[in-house]
Amino acid sequence: MKILVINGPNLNLLGTREKGIYGDKDYEDLCDYIKESAKELNLEIEVVQSNYEGGIIDFIHNAYNNFNGILINPAAYTHYSIAIYDALKGINLPTVEVHISNIHKREEYRKKSVTAEACVGQISGFGFHGYKLGLQALKEII
Ligand code: DQA
Secondary structure: OEEEEEEOOOHHHOOOOOHHHHOOOOHHHHHHHHHHHHHHOOOEEEEEEOOOHHHHHHHHHHHOOOOOEEEEEOHHHHHOOHHHHHHHHHHOOOEEEEEOOOHHHOOHHHOOOOHHHHOOEEEEOOOOHHHHHHHHHHHHHO
């Protein structure tokens, strides 16, 4: 079972950006955590990141026929990218949305997720552990 993990803009700045919200571990630590979790769950994964909407859309298109499911943190695009929503709907692979912070406990504009409407479900507020929960959920679903 192959899962594509997609991380959106500014997640490469983990460890530097707003540590009170996202913690002090960096992006490499996140990738290590995801890879370790996948190993434990016996899942094949690829982890990618882009700061561009089009880059994320290309990753999604490329997942069609190559992966069984997607775990995505669209970061700020979560809240307004109809293009990413359309891409996820377009390929129709089981997808779980994940957020490090609890987006429902933050600014009003973060409470709405456009992209979650194209997903099986959303995990939000469990830090890096949310990625493991997302992989577990995908394994069950697929
Ligand atoms: C985030 C939450 C988003 O609102 C924010 O724009 C991010 C990260 C999270 O993982 O908590 O960049 O997706």
